[in-house]
Amino acid sequence: MNESEIRVVEDAELAKIFMCRTRCKIMAEIANEPKSISQLSRILGISPPAVYYHIKRLEKGRVARLTGTRKVRNNLVEKFYRATATYAIVLGTGPSDKGPVPSKRTKSKRVYAFDRRELEELLVGFGVRIHAGKTRHFEEGLIELLNALCGEARVAFTEILSHTSLRLADADMSDLGAVVESTIPLMLVRAFDKPQFIETLRSMRADLGAA
Numbered sequence: 001m002n003e004s005e006i007r008v009v010e011d012a013e014l015a016k017i018f019m020c021r022t023r024c025k026i027m028a029e030i031a032n033e034p035k036s037i038s039q040l041s042r043i044l045g046i047s048p049p050a051v052y053y054h055i056k057r058l059e060k061g062r063v064a065r066l067t068g069t070r071k072v073r074n075n076l077v078e079k080f081y082r083a084t085a086t087y088a089i090v091l092g093t094g095p096s097d098k099g100p101v102p103s104k105r106t107k108s109k110r111v112y113a114f115d116r117r118e119l120e121e122l123l124v125g126f127g128v129r130i131h132a133g134k135t136r137h138f139e140e141g142l143i144e145l146l147n148a149l150c151g152e153a154r155v156a157f158t159e160i161l162s163h164t165s166l167r168l169a170d171a172d173m174s175d176l177g178a179v180v181e182s183t184i185p186l187m188l189v190r191a192f193d194k195p196q197f198i199e200t201l202r203s204m205r206a207d208l209g210a211a
Contacts (some may be wrong), residue, residue: 150181
């Protein structure tokens with residue numbers, strides 16, 4: 001993973017873009033492969049106009065861009081979009097200056113995006129595969145596992161910090177906790193990019209057998 005593939009979002013207005021489950025799903029779909037409005041509509045089960053609306057919000061936030069076009073029937077042009085980053089970390093942001101009532105801090109969240117082909121190739125390398133029709137379910141389980149690990153990282157960070165002389169404001173504590181959480185999936189992605197790490201895991205797997 002290159003540095004350009006990581007996007008840290010701290011701006012309050014931009015963070016609002018990710019406070020929508022549908023837009024997060026779209027980001028995951030277009031992170032590694034461009035997709036059209038019609039393709040996203042079929043995958044997500046929502047209308048093309050709804051997809052178009054969300055894509056335009058993502059474009060406005062500069063987290064998605066048009067990558068190509070293709071002529072289809074009746075000379076209609078199909079547009080393809082791709083995310084500008086494969087991994088986005090949305091940190092809690094401070095109150096907005098707009099309006100008489102300050103907005104609440106947005107909750108920190110992570111947007112994961114998996115390259116399905118690379119994921120399947122990695123699993124095949126360990127002698128396993130995802131059953132037909134179970135890819136999305138497997139990804140959901142993987143996200144649940146990553147979220148659990150990230151949550152434990154935040155708890156560990158808080159416990160360690162409590163044993164030091166450092167004292168942070170609540171806002172800074174929240175943002176730092178989100179950064180600590182996000183190191184878990186980034187660490188795993190970078191580790192699996194290293195051939196030596198993969199070979200070590202394969203060697204360890206060879207030492208295992210049925211209980």
